[in-house]
Amino acid sequence: MNRGKTVFAQLLDFVPFNHFEYLTERFAANHGIKHFSAWSQFICMAYAQLxxxxxxxxxxxxxxxxxSKLYHIGIRSKVSRSTLADANERRDWRLFEALGHRLISIALELYRDEDIGLGLKEPLYAMDSTTIDLCLTLFPWAEFRSTKAAVKAHTIIDLRGSIPVFLSITTGKVHDVNLLDVIPFPAGTIVVIDRGYLHFARLYALHQRQVTFVIRAKNNLRFTWIASREVDKATGLRCDQTILLATPKSKTAYPERLRRVSFRDPETGKHLVFLTNRFDLPALTIANIYKNRWQIELFFKWLKQNLAIKHFYGNSLNAVKSQIWIAICVYLLVSIAKKQLNLPASQQILLNLFEVNMFDKTPINQMVANAIQNLDEPDISKQLNLFDF
Structure with missing residues (x-):
């Protein structure tokens, strides 16, 4: 089926091209442009990411x-720096955002039944942001500090497959907690967030929309004890309490009961306290829900280390947003390929394989099979001993 197609072309086949053409028309992305289409720009930037x-x-x-190898997938002429730079600066970044949303819907359907081992029926989301430092001289619009520029990528991932379902790119000055005002979490979902989002009025708004939250408490939390439940301290749990907030400001912001779960990690010895509005789940499940929040940190680490978002190919807000959304699209394409082809390798390994085999004409599943078949420890029984004389 893939005979004659390069690995790069096979990966691009997972892009719904008809939908991409529809989006190109919707955003007039090729209006007045003769030689460097939106598809050509996407190919160039996807190549840069990979x-x-x-x-x-x-x-x-x-x-x-x-x-010669790029001709058959859409790049029909020599690419110049000025042409690519102009496309990044001027072509509407919302085209790539919309493509990202389409790929998100495809990935969510593929990973819908992924088991994360917590026995939950509801979707579980993790929310956080990552800061991408920029040069203040080149990016004066990216306000952050007096001597430093930055943008923030505010992100929500579905922990079933670590699929990013929401991404908002702002300047570095925008506080994380402000995003709770604009995100329409569906009723019945669970969101796990770090204590940077601890704002009781906003958490109460989530509670009123029937959204479950699990958040780490701050050390100076003042509360009134209402009731306690027994816990198995061998699991690391220390207490499971029902509380009411004690200060006038916090009581006004969140007037109803909260659940307070104290946990000491047996591996690190770190003491953590969680707040949640969910009372029916076991206390250990609440702790494990927060533990799964670490997946969003791994997602940010993977994105920064393995995709080209540290080096931007344009200085405008449009260029930065385009590049970040194309990076997300590439991440989603790898996730989709992994699931649809049932590839027995991590996304890290897959990305490395795509990089070094990009223009090989080998089916992707065969490429992966060839790569992992010899991953066992090498036989050193016949290796010479350095100290044999």
Whole structure:
């Protein structure tokens, strides 16, 4: 089926091309442009993400060195720095955001039945942000500090498959907690968040919308004890209490009961206290829900280390947003390929394989099978001993 297609072309086949053309028309992305289409820009930028190019000059040189291999997937002419830079600066970033949303819906359907081991029937989301530092001289619009520029990627991931379901890119000055005002969490979902989002009025708004939250409490929390439940301290649990907030301001912001779960991690010895509005789940499940929040940190780490978002190929807000959304699209394409082809490898390994085999004409599943069949420890029984004389 994939005979004659490069690995890169096979990966791009997971893009719903008809929908991409519809989006191109919707955002007039090719209006007045003759030689460098929106699809060509997406291919160039996806190539940059997969091969982790350090800059625009590096990217263009590598693209033009593979001109014959890129011809059949949409790049029909030599790519110039000015053409690609202009496209990043001027073509509406919302095209790639909309494509990302379409890929998110595909990935969510594929990972809908993924078991995260907590016995939950409801969707479980983790919310956090990551800060991407920028040069203040080149990005003066990205307000952060007096000597530093930055953007924040406010993100929500579905923990079934670590699929990003929401992404908002703001300047570094925007506080994380403000995003709770704009995100329409569906009723019946569970969201796990760190204590940077501890704002009782906003948490109460989530509670009124029938959204479950699990959040880490601050050390200075003042409360009134109402009741306690027994816990198995061998699991790391220390207490499971029903409380009311004690200060006038917090009582006004959140007037109803909360559940307070204290936990000491047996592995690290770290003491953590969680607040939740969910009373029917076991206390250990509440602790494990928060433990799963670490997946969003792994997602940010994976994104920064393995995709080219540390080096931006344009200085405008439009260029930055386009590049980050294309990076998310590439991440989603890898996730979709992994699930649809049932690839027995991590996303980290898959990304490395795509990078080094991009223009091989091997089916992706065969490429992965070839890569993992010899991952066992090598036989060193016949290896010479360094100290044999």
């Amino acid at each position: 091969t982790r190019r350090d800059g625009l000059r590096d990217l263009v040189a590598c693209l033009n060195s593979q001109k």
